[in-house]
Amino acid sequence: MKLLLLLVILGTVSAKVQDLSGKMFTFPQQTNTAHVRLNPNTQGYNALTVCHRSFTDINKDHALFSLATPSHANSFLIFWQNRNQEIQPHVRDAKVEYGGWDYKLNTWHSICTTWDSVTGLVQVWFDGTPSIRKLTTSGGAIDGTVIAILGQEQDSHGGGFDINQSFVGMITDVHMWDFILSSCEIHQYMEERYYPTGNVLNWRALDFEITGNVEIENKVQICH
Numbered sequence: 436m437k438l439l440l441l442l443v444i445l446g447t448v449s450a451k452v453q454d455l456s457g458k459m460f461t462f463p464q465q466t467n468t469a470h471v472r473l474n475p476n477t478q479g480y481n482a483l484t485v486c487h488r489s490f491t492d493i494n495k496d497h498a499l500f501s502l503a504t505p506s507h508a509n510s511f512l513i514f515w516q517n518r519n520q521e522i523q524p525h526v527r528d529a530k531v532e533y534g535g536w537d538y539k540l541n542t543w544h545s546i547c548t549t550w551d552s553v554t555g556l557v558q559v560w561f562d563g564t565p566s567i568r569k570l571t572t573s574g575g576a577i578d579g580t581v582i583a584i585l586g587q588e589q590d591s592h593g594g595g596f597d598i599n600q601s602f603v604g605m606i607t608d609v610h611m612w613d614f615i616l617s618s619c620e621i622h623q624y625m626e627e628r629y630y631p632t633g634n635v636l637n638w639r640a641l642d643f644e645i646t647g648n649v650e651i652e653n654k655v656q657i658c659h
Contacts, residue, residue, distance in 0.1 A: 452642045459607035461650040462586045465493075467598040469647030470586040475635045476642075477613060480577045483511055484612045486547040486624050486633075490655070491604030492540045498588035498600055499546065500609070504579035505592045511577060513548050514588065514600075524557045526550050526571040533569075536561050543655075545608075545625045549615045552576050563625040565618070583636065585609065586649060607654050611636035 460471055485500055495517050502511040509525035516523050521532045538544065538561075547560040555573025559566040582589065585606055587596040608624075610633030616624070623630040632639050645651075 452640050454639050455607075455641050455651070456639050457654050458651055459605045459654045460585060460645075461605050461652050462602050463648060463650065465598050465601050465603055466647060467587070467596040467601065469601070469649050470584050470596070470645075471649055472593075472644045472646070473583040473585065473609070473636050474642040474644070475581055475583060475611065476637075477635055478579075478581050480511075480613045480635075481552045482550060482614050483577070483635075484547060484549045484614065484616045484621075485511065485513065485610070485636075486545070486616075486621070487606055487609045488543055488545045489602075489604060489606045490541070490543050491602065493603045494540065496600050497602045498584075498586075499602065499606075500548075501584040501587065501589045502577075503582050503584075503589040503592045504577060506579055507577075508589050508591055508595065510579075510581070511550070512588065513546065522546070522559055522561065524548050524550070524559060524571070526555075526557060527575060527577065529571040531557055531569040531571055533559050533561075533566050547616070547621050547624060551615060560621050560625065563622060565621075583611070605652075605655065608638050609633075609636060609641070610638055 500513040504510045507527045509528045512525035514523045521534045523532050550557045555570050556568040557571050558568045582593045586602045588600040612633050613635050
């Protein structure tokens with residue numbers, strides 16, 4: 436009873452591993468508190484692929500996926516920078532910019548981001564279209580205790596949230612792999628066909644905790 440009371444006071448909902456197929460997280464308002472913490476299956480990465488789908492109407496900066504370690508708040512951050520209309524991946528605090536995307540509001544977008552520590556190269560796939568590869572940081576893995584967050588951007592390990600960078604909208608189908616998916620597998624993800632589920636974060640068996648006003652709802656489907 437004391438534990439339950441504490442969780443209510445803190446506004447935190449602990450969840451067992453759940454299959455979220457056909458579901459989405461809804462972030463209904465700007466805050467500097469509401470978020471979903473994702474608990475990865477493994478720690479320490481020499482390569483990564485992160486895929487997700489998102490839907491928003493906010494015309495401002497916002498974080499789409501934030502992964503921090505004690506040594507790097509932006510160990511793996513996927514960020515929309517509104518002024519320059521850029522998707523900005525950060526790896527171990529090094530940033531690259533990708534412009535020219537048709538990031539329409541009130542539209543579902545599928546985004547996959549890949550990184551390899553050996554070459555240091557990053558690539559973004561946006562609604563099925565690949566970017567060029569750009570250099571971030573090479574020769575070093577993402578090490579240390581990992582905290583992965585949806586809905587906020589971490590300026591410190593597990594915190595430092597800024598309301599002006601918070602996400603408002605819906606996010607679904609979040610997967611993370613500790614290797615780079617092939618282009619065919621990424622296309623399969625984009626087209627919502629069969630694809631291998633994430634071996635680090637798996638939407639169909641997701642270990643997560645909700646803090647604040649975040650809802651789990653049925654995924655919005657556009658019917659024709």
